[in-house]
Amino acid sequence: MTSFTVPEVLQARPEVARGAAACMAECGQQVQQQARDTHDTRLDGWEGDAAAAAQHRVDALTNRLGNLGAAAECCGHAGAAFATTLQIARTTISAAVAAARAVGIEVAANGSLCGSLARFLPLVRKSIEGPIRAALTLLAQVDAASAAVVHTVGDVEAPAAGTAQPWTPPSFGPQTRIEQTPDGPVVYSGDLERADQIITIVNGVHSSEPGAAERTAAWAQRLVDHAAANGQTIAVAGWHAYSAPGNLATAALPIAAEEAAPRLREFQNHLRAVNPTAQLHVTGYSYGSVVVGTAAQSPGAPLGADRVTFLGSPGVRAGHRNQLHTQATDGRTEVRSIHVPGDLIGLTTWPDDGAHGRDPSAPTFGAEDTAPRGASWGSYLWHRLRDTHIVAEGDRDTHSSYPYDPEVEEALLQPGR
Known part of the structure; x- marks a missing residue:
């Protein structure tokens, strides 16, 4: 689990992280909508094995595109949760550091109080050091949880660009x-x-x-x-x-x-x-x-x-x-x-x-x-959940x-x- 220091939190810009997370979530939603729109496009007026094959190929690509969009949206929400926690931790630690400095006490990078005065003011030490340590611990825990979400849903294959050959009904060769x-x-x-x-x-x-x-x-x-x-x-x-x-x-x-x-x-x-x-x-x-x-x-x-x-x-x-x-x-x-x-x-x-x-x-x-x-079990269960979602949207073939x-x-x- 990643640990954070007081200077890192004070210098952080949670509004930037929140904006990036919102952008990722919105992009994921747009990708999912595009996948749904493409998937709903039927090849009307074209029948036979070639038409069925082409439709299957389109459906396969759009299902993967939808999974990619859902993963991006979930990663965006996980990032937003971390950004919100970072904002709370930054506000808490900033106030605690200001209070410590007001009575002539410095705060170390790990959240402990420095200086001889801190040893003689146990009540002040507890009231300042406690919130800082709690904020750093909470931030590390939310960071680990967000990373687990990203690792789980991020294990998704995007449709390969430029690698697959366009599908055409083959004419059988002599072999x-x-x-x-x-x-x-x-x-x-x-x-x-x-x-x-x-x-x-x-x-x-x-x-x-x-x-x-x-x-x-x-x-x-x-x-x-x-x-x-x-x-x-x-x-x-x-x-x-x-x-x-x-x-x-x-x-x-x-x-x-x-x-x-x-x-x-x-x-x-x-x-x-x-x-x-x-x-x-x-x-x-x-x-x-x-x-x-x-x-x-x-x-x-x-x-x-x-x-x-x-x-x-x-x-x-x-x-x-x-x-x-x-x-x-x-x-x-x-x-x-x-x-x-x-x-x-x-x-x-x-x-x-x-x-x-x-x-x-x-x-x-x-x-x-x-x-x-x-x-991983997380990735396995996530993809089974996505399978259920695709079926629920009407794709059963x-x-x-x-x-x-x-x-x-x-x-x-x-x-x-």
Whole structure:
């Protein structure tokens, strides 16, 4: 906790701090209003997959912008509370110092009284030194509380400027194809044998329905194109080779994940054989994260993965990342968990339990990155509160936005260790 001295408080300008805090709070309110106005703008007259993708992309960006504005407003209010306390402390200490000097006593930087006269006037000493010490202590406590608020709500990602590629419906190149297998289709994009990283995407509910593989192919092609624009060589495999739940009722059951788990392990072993030096990055989206988590439950049959990313997870059975049984080329798998702002899936899982197990974004799970919720309990609870606010404002389809969210793209393409 920061300590303050008498000279620092007397020289402080609380009116400047109050003005800056008010400006930040007002800016935060304006950003939130702009986010709401943009979010309420519908792309009328444009229909189809491309229109839905573009709308999801806009919603994802405006939700993050709204979170940024809310964080700025809260930081402004915290700053205003500190400025008010600083004004009170400054007034109190100024009066006490003036009273001390009136009777020939000086006040030290820490608030204690100096000089021989102070020792012979205990009542005067108590009446002057007490308020000064109390004011310094209160100021330090409010400063610590304000800093905690800023640290908690300030752990928010602003929409990345100029990093994400504009979304356009991709035209499939010769290296993007859909192969039919006895268990379901598998999408391939990029050169598996030459890629530095192979991302396996396991989708969730409705991913066995007609058109699902084509949507994954578009996602895969977009990731490959984005990586190439950044000088990366990747390949993407959209693994649909399991019978995915067709509705929320069956999605509440682990049956599909248990049946799919051994086949996913076999598929990852196949990729390792095709390209032994590539970084294998297994990404489970929605119920797909349940499949990935289940595939990593067997100590005797580990999942081949150098990286594991959970997107919008309804929970995993492992209580901690160390309980995931994986096989990485360097012996340690990197684990990440991402929830986009406003994702309703957060209502199905909590740090201690959930529909399919614990929330991998919770601080206790131990993932290296839990964007955007952060590693602290304060940040985690703040973002869950913001999720509820976004849902209450009417956005109930953010769970579908992951394939189109530029921040998710950046996270998936970020190089591992």
